[in-house]
Amino acid sequence: MNVQKIKEEITQMKTSLSFLEESLKGIQQNCEHRFDGDQYYEKCLKCDKVNVLYY
Numbered sequence: 033m034n035v036q037k038i039k040e041e042i043t044q045m046k047t048s049l050s051f052l053e054e055s056l057k058g059i060q061q062n063c064e065h066r067f068d069g070d071q072y073y074e075k076c077l078k079c080d081k082v083n084v085l086y087y
């Protein structure tokens with residue numbers, strides 16, 4: 033694998049990564065969350081969205 037090829041791969045991966053992140057964000061925005069957890073941390077059972085409640 034040469035440098036050019038590696039750079040191409042990186043670009044492609046970044047593109048699909050941001051596509052996936054957007055898809056995930058869309059799902060989580062439209063989810064009717066059902067959170068489960070404790071007073072510090074809760075996670076939606078349906079979309080895996082995490083809320084940290086105390087730091």
Ligand SMILES: [Zn+2]
Nearest residue numbers: 063065076079
């Ligand atoms: Zn959810």
